[in-house]
Amino acid sequence: MNKTRKNKHLKKIYIAIIGVLIILVFIPTPxxxxxxxxxxxxxxxxxxxxxxxxxxxxxxxxxxxxxxxxxxxxxxxxxxxxxxxxxxxxxxxxxxTDEEYNAxxxxxxxxxxxxxxxxxxxxxxxxVDFDYNGIFVSGVLPNSKAKSIISVGDIIHQVDGKSFNEAEQLIAYLKGKKAGEKVKVQYTHNKKTKTASVETIVVKKSTGQVGIGIAPEDNMSIQPSxxxxxxxxxxxxxxxxxxxxxxxxxxxxxxxxxxxxxxxxxxxxxxxxxxxxxxxxxxxxxxxxxxxxxxxxxxxxxxxxxxxxxxxxxxxxxxxxxxxxxxxxxxxxxxxxxxxxxxx
Structure with missing residues (x-):
């Protein structure tokens, strides 16, 4: 009788272990x-x-x-x-987000x-001919004042009414600003044109460089011969x-x-x-x-x-x-x- 109870107890333990192992299959890790x-x-x-x-x-x-x-x-x-x-x-x-990462x-x-x-x-x-089509936003810094405004995948067309062909041109323009100044940004989000006022921040503490806290990249279309x-x-x-x-x-x-x-x-x-x-x-x-x-x-x-x-x-x-x-x-x-x- 004791042996039977022991076997039943062991069986319950085995079933519990197997159950835990099965459950672990469905638990994602980061x-x-x-x-x-x-x-x-x-x-x-x-x-x-x-x-x-x-x-x-x-x-x-x-x-x-x-x-x-x-x-x-x-x-x-x-x-x-x-x-x-x-x-x-x-x-x-x-x-x-999944949408931003895929973009x-x-x-x-x-x-x-x-x-x-x-x-x-x-x-x-x-x-090969090519045209610039705004500035692609490939990242937004956590401390950027644009964090809740501009998203990865957006296209910036103008800042303060000025158009920029290359990312370096935009970076150079923003370098001339002081941290805390606001700039007017025109951009496309989900194929809709939007305008927002964004406060500049120091993006590089080592140099004091100012920007709006985004990672800008060239956005082109090409026509090769x-x-x-x-x-x-x-x-x-x-x-x-x-x-x-x-x-x-x-x-x-x-x-x-x-x-x-x-x-x-x-x-x-x-x-x-x-x-x-x-x-x-x-x-x-x-x-x-x-x-x-x-x-x-x-x-x-x-x-x-x-x-x-x-x-x-x-x-x-x-x-x-x-x-x-x-x-x-x-x-x-x-x-x-x-x-x-x-x-x-």
């Missing part, structure tokens, strides 16, 4: 896991009108595999899995493709800009920029051909190593806060990777490096 992603040939994603795809090697973009830790089991896996970075949700998307990702990709087309066409001496189709499905963010640019350029010019090498890389690209810093570069060099990449381009550290060069050199040295890593500041530097290579 974390994301980032891991090395894939290496994807760009000739399959980029097509230039009258361009060629006869390269002996390949130009490839690198990706990061990012997943939401939708339950504690995935989070625990992230703590022990190799080459896995566990990040808090606010580190990934800040305090953005930001869409703009970043569109801007990346536009800048890649402009910069590569300029290097290939091909005509050759049609360019870039299939960016399932690719987020601006970090493929450099490699998009190289692939477009390679399809336009005569010859083969790859020389038979498997080339990959990462880095943002602006319309002037400058390469910028990206996040998660350690994951990308791991992915490149696993895919047998010969040459990997990455953004050179230029400013004090830049870390891409330090991180990638540390990762290569730590893991002992046999891969040629090449820092670049501009698209031109990457082109010149490949042009100087002997054929493989």
């Amino acid at each position: 974390y994301y896991l980032n891991q090395p992603g894939s290496i994807e040939p760009l000739a399959e994603k980029v097509t230039v009108e009258d361009g060629h795809k006869t390269e002996k090697g390949s130009l490839n973009l690198t990706t990061i595999y990012s997943i939401k830790a939708s339950n504690p089991y995935i989070w625990l896996y992230g703590l022990v899995a190799p080459h896995t970075e566990v990040m808090k949700e606010e580190e990934v998307r800040g305090d953005l 930001l990702l869409l703009h970043m990709m569109d801007s990346s493709k536009q800048s890649a087309i402009i910069s590569s066409f300029h290097e290939a001496n091909k005509k 050759l049609d360019v189709n870039i299939n960016s499905a399932n690719i987020g963010g601006p970090s493929a800009g450099l490699m998009f640019s190289l692939e477009i350029y390679n399809q336009i010019i005569e010859g083969d920029l790859t020389k038979g090498y498997k080339v990959a890389g990462t880095g943002t690209m602006d319309a002037k051909g400058n390469v910028g810093q990206i996040g998660g570069i350690r994951h990308k060099i791991v992915a490149a190593h696993k895919a047998g990449v010969d040459i990997f381009f990455y953004p050179e550290d230029i400013n004090k806060e830049d870390t891409n060069e330090k991180e990638i050199k540390d990762e290569v040295k730590k893991e002992g990777y046999d891969i040629k890593i090449v820092p670049v500041r501009t698209l031109r530097e990457a082109i010149d490096y490949l042009n100087a290579l002997p054929k493989k």
